[in-house]
Amino acid sequence: TQLLEQSPQFLSIQEGENLTVYCNSSSVFSSLQWYRQEPGEGPVLLVTVVTGGEVKKLKRLTFQFGDARKDSSLHITAAQPGDTGLYLCAGGTGNQFYFGTGTSLTVIP
Amino acid sequence: GAVVSQHPSWVICKSGTSVKIECRSLDFQATTMFWYRQFPKQSLMLMATSNEGSKATYEQGVEKDKFLINHASLTLSTLTVTSAHPEDSSFYICSARVGAPYEQYFGPGTRLTVT
Numbered sequence: 001t002q003l004l005e006q007s008p009q010f011l012s013i014q015e016g017e018n019l020t021v022y023c024n025s026s027s028v029f030s031s032l033q034w035y036r037q038e039p040g041e042g043p044v045l046l047v048t049v050v051t052g053g054e055v056k057k058l059k060r061l062t063f064q065f066g067d068a069r070k071d072s073s074l075h076i077t078a079a080q081p082g083d084t085g086l087y088l089c090a091g092g093t094g095n096q097f098y099f100g101t102g103t104s105l106t107v108i109p
Numbered sequence: 110g111a112v113v114s115q116h117p118s119w120v121i122c123k124s125g126t127s128v129k130i131e132c133r134s135l136d137f138q139a140t141t142m143f144w145y146r147q148f149p150k151q152s153l154m155l156m157a158t159s160n161e162g163s164k165a166t167y168e169q170g171v172e173k174d175k176f177l178i179n180h181a182s183l184t185l186s187t188l189t190v191t192s193a194h195p196e197d198s199s200f201y202i203c204s205a206r207v208g209a210p211y212e213q214y215f216g217p218g219t220r221l222t223v224t
Binding site: 010031033035040041042043044045048086088090092095097099100101102104 | 113115141143150151152153155200202204206211212213214215216217218220
């Protein structure tokens with residue numbers, strides 16, 4: 001059972017546009033991670049958020065953890081072709097990790 | 110820090126043979142590692158949790174006799190696909206759990222093709 005739903009599932013945008021990816025659940029998580037994965041490689045950890053309402057920025061990427069710690073969003077400003085990849089959220093609770101359904105992003109030059 | 114390696118990065122084998130994939134934590138000790146399977150443009154499917162010095166915990170629907178996991182040391186976990194069939198062809202990824210709150214660091218993955 002997928003506890004974390006991501007939307008959109010697929011996204012294709014032009015270079016320079018902004019976008020937001022959502023990660024939603026009915027469950028509360030003690031922490032939430034975002035990963036980016038390129039084809040043929042393992043996922044790379046981008047950020048971990050642990051406090052409800054927390055906002056973290058990583059260059060052009062802004063991550064937010066929902067107040068109730070059930071959802072999160074990833075906003076990319078002025079997307080670049082190098083941002084292309086599969087974005088995965090993962091919620092942690094106790095000793096378990098639950099991965100989201102994934103968002104495949106393509107940024108067209 | 111927190112570097113995880115996998116070997117081999119890709120392997121082609123014949124149907125009926127067995128394949129072993131290694132997952133190593135290079136600069137830290139990992140009491141818990143995870144094995145995932147992934148299909149193109151899809152999310153990760155957890156297969157099993159590998160615990161150092163004890164039996165692995167398999168997810169529902171994963172055959173433990175087919176996917177043998179051994180976590181004999183704090184830096185090495187292995188996944189052996191026994192009697193491989195074409196439907197076992199996939200991208201297999203391992204990860205190690207680190208820190209508190211826990212984060213996962215992933216290996217680069219192994220592409221298995223069974224002919």
